[in-house]
Amino acid sequence: MEATAAESYPGGQLNQEDSFRVIEIQPGERNAPINVRLVTTNLQDCAPYEALSYAWGDLTQTESIEVVTTTLDNGDNPSAPLSVTISCADALRRLRCRKAPRSLWVDAICINQTRVPERNHQLLLMPRIYSGASRVVIYLGESNGADSSDAVMDWLREIHEPSDSSGHLPPPDLNVIREFLGRRWFTRVWVLQEVRLAREAIVVCGDREVSWDAFRELRDWVANRRVYEGRHRFWDLPYTVQSLVSDGPVSVLSWLPSYHAQLLHKLVHTRDLGATDPRDKLFAVIPLLEWEIWRYREAYPAAAPKESGRADCETTEFDYYGLSPAEIFTDLARELINGIGLRVLYCAATPAAIPGLPSWAPDWSYNNPQVYHVAFLRLYGLAGETGTQLRVEAASGGTIAKLGDVCDMHTDYLPLEQWEALCEPAHLECELDQRDLSRFIDVLFKGDTFNESAAIQAVAAVKRYNHDKSGDPSPKPSSHSLDWIFKGTAQETALMDIFQSALPSFQRQAERLFHACHRQRLFVTDAGCLGLAPEAARIGDQVMIIKGLDAPFVVRPEFASSDGPEAVLLLGTCYVERGTKTEAGRVDLYHTISYEERVIR
Structure with missing residues (x-):
């Protein structure tokens, strides 16, 4: 359910609790003008109807249809025009019968999108509208x-x-x-x-x-x-x-302990899906989740989670569209943190697309962030929070002193040579020594290397690809024999495809490299620690380790006052090698830090 530009709506008000509208598409030839009757009914005694599922498309590209409104008191009213998207008009034209009316529920027509109270009311009815339809037509x-x-x-x-x-x-x-x-x-x-x-x-x-x-x-x-x-x-x-297309009602609900954990799991997995109104990223999944909980309890009453977070899985009346997206997502983050702890922060990323959103509140309208699979992380308690500030116990993991370019696999850009140069000691003109190379490889794969030899060859192959892509006449890099990897030239082959002729185990290792580095930047801290940071990071940002969470974060200090804790802006999670080189060997960074109170704004 999404919103169009305001215009005069031909339908009257919905006065009953279960009132909704359906349309009857009037018969016509393929390219004839579209005429519909808009009929008010209720869920208890409505005539059979189908429900349309479609994508609205470009809201600026519209077509006018003729709508006749039918009321119980006055019968048919004079027709009035209504603008719908081209996609909606195409669906009506395709589904229209030649000789008989066809009854459909279509959100863009059956809901007055300009009235917030009606949109709130119909949002609560939508699960019953779709489940009550004789069938859903996907266009x-x-x-x-x-x-x-x-x-x-x-x-x-x-x-x-x-x-x-x-x-x-x-x-x-x-x-x-x-x-x-x-x-x-x-x-x-x-x-x-x-x-x-x-x-x-x-x-x-x-x-x-x-x-x-x-x-x-x-x-x-x-x-x-x-x-x-x-x-x-x-x-x-x-x-x-x-x-x-899952087979049966068995789902993640059997191992997620609470309603909040289930909601967070659903939000993470639907994060790449779009909605014209960013608030719908939440509103669309809540009724679905509650329906799944009901189905799971019905099928497996003994195994179902005991705590749902909502009485009998019913959504209560709420002013959904009366609050801004920033207010909705801030309240959502606060409720999730109160319910399951600070692991919600793993889903936060800066910059957010929604103005006024605190950096600790995930922007669910932001697609394709580098986030952790939060459903598999351990559960921790909540630190205090006030207003739009979140108070946590945290420690510094160093300040970013060197920073590489952003890797973008979509444009075949993985700047390993530049990243490697950041790690080289100043007095060395050669490539990294074996000890430093192991650290470099570990960071590139975020510690996920099952075969170090294959990982080293994968890195060498990417450097060879970069060399050939640039047309550099100098000798090819790496001492490894890599001719068996390549088919065609670098100009003809996408970076992600250069390992297609390699062994499957080698290909899986290379996949981990690409996944770990995409939209990331290699950094070196002032203490000499290596890591991968989100693309928003810049020199001077800090690595922050929040007590109780496994993954560190990159933060940007905002201010420190004498009468309060330091305030920071959360930029997102990062990967940092587990220790820092010292003269005595390697020290576990996470065991040598002290926690202080910080404020995340």
Whole structure:
């Protein structure tokens, strides 16, 4: 459910607790103007209807439709225009019957998006609206050609319901399937609730139609391909497909101890999904989570978590859209911290996209951050907090004295040569000695190397790639024989693809390198400690170790006063090697620090 620009809405007010509206799309030819009747009804005695699940698309690209409002007292009122997005109009045109009306619930039309009280009220009803529909119609958009989306839809229908006449239908090209699953619908957070609560769901793309159950076969096909070809040669299905085609009600709820832990888990896993209104990143998952808790308790009453955080998993009346995104996310962070502790900070990253958000409050509208898998971290208690400031016990892990460029795997940029130069002792003109090289390798992989020899070769191969990509005429770097790794030239090959001909174990090690370094910067502290920091870091920032948390953070000091603790801005988590070199050998950094009170603003 997302919001359009304000305009005159043709429907009247919804006066009953379970009132909502449906539309009847009037019959017409394919390209005829769109006319609908807007009917007010209630959940108790409404006529059968379908619910539409689709992506709104560009809010600036709209089309006008004609709406006739039907009321119990006055019958049909004169028609009035209503602007909807092009995507909505395309869906209505595609789903319209030629000779009979078709009843649908469509959020952009059935909810007055300009009235905050109504949006709040309908938000609470949406789970019942989708679960009460005879089926949910998923509209992915129009076809983009017989050899692309049409081919995928035909293949999905064939693997789900094989026909004797067509024979074996081979899968489309892998890039075609990827493009199909890259359609906007698969990236939206609201669709999780819309499909999960459906009695039945069908997928419409152009003039093709297939049951949503066909995506279970797609999931199994991808899993089998990954087994035979290796994860490095494949890709992950969109979270919307992975999560919505699960077999049965068993889920993470069996090992997450509380409602707050379950909510945080759901927010982390849906973080890459989008919503036009950032507040919907929360509002879309709360009803879904509560429905899943109810299903899990129903199926496994003895094993279900005892504490839910909400009475009988019912969402209470709340002024959802009357609060700003900053207020919503700040209150959410405070509630999560009160419920499960400071591990919520692992999800915070600066800069936030939402103005006025404290640095300790995760910005859930911010996609693709480098965050930890918080559901697997230990549970700790809460330090005190006041207003928009969070008080913690923390210690300094040093000040960033040297800082490298940002790695960006999407542009084939992993500046290992520059990073390595930051680590070299000033008096050395050669590459790192073996002891320093081990530290460098450890940091590049964030301590996750199962084969140091393969890790060293992977680093050498990336440096060789960078050398060839730059066209440097000097001798190729590294003493290793790396010709077996490369197929084609660096100009023709993406950095992430240079290991495709290597052994699977080598490829997995290289994957860890790319994942660890993406959107990170190598740094050296004033004490000589190496680490990887988020891209927002700069020289002069500090490494801060919060008592009770495993991962350190990069923070930016704001001020220190004589009558209060030091205030800092939280930039995000970082990786720091476990010790610092000294004349006596290596000292465990985490065992030589003292904690003081700090304020995170």
